[in-house]
Amino acid sequence: MKNYDHKKIEKKWQKEWSNKKVYKTLDAGKGKKMYVLDMFPYPSGVGLHVGHPRGYIGSDVYARMKRMEGYNVLHPMGYDAFGLPAEQYALQHKIHPRKAVEENVKTFERQLSIIGLSYDWSRKVNTTDPKYYKWTQWIFLEIYNSWYDNLEDKARKINELISIFEKSGNEKINAVCSNDTKIFSAKEWKDFSVREKQDILMKYRLAFEGYSEVNWCPQMGTVLANDEIVTDAKGNSVSERGGYPVEKKSMRQWFMRITAYADRLLSGLEDLDWSDHIKEIQKNWIGKSQGSEIEFKIKNHDLNIKVFTTRADTLFGATYVVLAPEHPLIIKEQLLITNREEVKKYVEKVKKETDEDRTNNDKEKTGVELKGIKAINPANGEEVPVWIADYVLATYGTGAIMAVPMHDERDRDFAKKFGLPIIDKPLVDAKEITDKVGGKIVTKYKMRDAIFARQRYWGEPIPLKHDKEGIITDLKLKDLPLELPTVKSYEATGTGESPLAGVKSWVKEGYETNTMPGWAGSSWYFLRYMDPTNGKFFASKKATDYWNEIDVYVGGQEHATGHLLYSRFWNNFLYDMGYIKTKEPFKKLKNQGMILATDGRKMSKRWNNVINPDDIVSNYGADTLRVYEMFMGPFEQSLPWSTESIIGSRRFIDKVDRLKDKVKKVKSNEALEKVLHKTIKKVTEDIEDFALNTAISSMMILVNEMEKATDIGEKDFKMFLQILAPFAPHITEEIWQELGEKKSIHKSSWPKWDKEKIVDETVTIGVQVNGKVRAEILIDKEMPEEKVKELALNDQKVIFWLENKSVKRIIYVKGRIVNIVV
């Protein structure tokens, strides 16, 4: 590497910017605001590869331009350091997780600092800081102490629900609640014990306690969320991290009633400036479907089976009914099932299966008939058999279906295997038949309530206490944060309980031993950046009113069904409570593509193909790394790294550096001026659209033009430095100040292009004969159509091609093309 000394220059300016607080965000209320955010990372400890900074560089380019455009830019960085990755790292290295986090943050910051990112580090947040998680706990309590009112379509305080119960019971209430809720009157409510009241309220709370079959990982000693599980090569479920086997286990859990927000999470997507791709993923995940709930009476019993179907129009073709093996009806004793033993055996067998086995649709259908009972098709009064089968899921719809083998492939497979009738009946109107048989139209979602508990040490303690009678009390704000106690061993107990269950003082106080999952702290951190040191509230009203929402959010698309959904849920909730004034937190979302290794695979230690940004910065400089990563290709596209190609970006910067010798206090020639102003326009618009690769290529064209010129006007060159500054902040600052500027280039105002200077009076256009380009003509842009056509027809080459042919038609598209049809 020749030419300028990037090491010297970059270090010098990074220090200077930090000393002079060039990137300091002003307080709320000062000027027009712009909130540009990166998804904050897990400081995992393995260090960065060149793919990690790509998103950070993109958002940095954007933030830098906005700052120069005069916005008060909030562009912070922080750490999401609770959760499995940090804990696993700590376990492997036999150190306390807190220590591990500190170390990893240090590594991370060193690696980031040399890239020249314009964060305001004074706003740094860390989810594991008690001053931070105080508010995570507080938000949890707010959610816990709320219920969802379907009529007002918003969350409300639990106290308001209690008042309703005291006045009228829950007879008429329309709320989102667990579906086994019983109806009671005001009088009954009054007579319930404290415990009974607690149990009822728990069915309404937006954060609630319950039991569930969970994905249990014995090796890790923890429960995993569905998105933390992957399928290995043999088709078994294993943990994403570590690849340990995962099985089913029933366990006490805390949940978040995210399903209450399903419809809002869906409709809220509409106005967001996100890629259709991510919207699609969230839509599928929420999985809304309209259908009917219809009751099938059980013959000779006072019981019925409620089924959910989206095809009520096929009701006449329903030839049997299937229950999920977990369906509560099956264990009812009054049900005169004659083959109970067989049924029990099947249910046991299904229990042992993992989700993976059960939901594999290549699997052959299995099931058992409930002998001795029949259901009655309400459409025609016909008796139909009742089966249980594992292809029906207890957790979706009503846990029971009507089977229409004629119209449903799964039902047909099942019917064929067990010799059940497949009949073709005419279709009817879905709504009419639903009404007629006394069913109702309902909406169902695939999305489930989210488990909000981990049997782990390294997470936010859940700020609740259980007394000996099982009465739960919530901590008050003044008692927060409830800090994690120090423990002798933070390793998994292996019994399924959190290490906190082994801390005597903790258990004696009755504190909850579960901790919060990794996504708790990351579901609201963007609000904390607005006012990161506030001790009285998660952020002041002034701050949240001013910063309001994230204008541009940059991060990986792997968070589509996790973080991006949970954050929207919490933000919507906080909006309902009146704490913030916007429902949706992320107005515009950009998902940077991955950088793959040169071999086209993911970068990983395992493949030994990792490229470390430290080496690139050391060999080529941060400016080169930045320019190259933005130039490689479209920002949202995944691309392989090329060790060969990066030299082009370095050459570009070297050229810029050399050009300064040509800079004189003169006016540039007109042609150069024209290219410059076109480039300013292009770069400004491209950065706005995150078309960062073409922004750079247009600047390369400008530089090539500048090389041809004998001298370059100083004013013009400075404008060029300014538009390059977001991409290559160090070298541009160096030359800027060499040219006599005293203030940082990054505090200068973004140049404006001169409209006058970018119009071309003359333009070369192609002349086609029958759609093939045969000639080029130089025309005046405003030349009348007739004259252009005349010019085209008189061109020598055109004359050659028109020989012996008669012109049928001539098409002229202004300033673009002439097409002569013969």
Added chain:
RNA sequence: GCCCGAGUGGCGGAAUUGGUAUACGCGCACGACUUAAAAUCGUGUCUCGUAAGGGAUGUGGGUUCGACCCCCACCUCGGGCACCA
């Protein structure tokens, strides 16, 4: 299986969204500078053809004066969901 997205030189990719396909960069070849190399600069570089000219945007068809762009069918790759009734 269903739902998205994408297929353009040796390589990464451009193309004002229907108007001169292959910008910009890498690589490669030749040349200049140099004792030499590196660096730098210049010229060339889709393909067949000596040329005139022909053919090319995954494949085949269609619409249009004109198609990388719109429509139909198919192939390949990437992603999401996956027995959700």
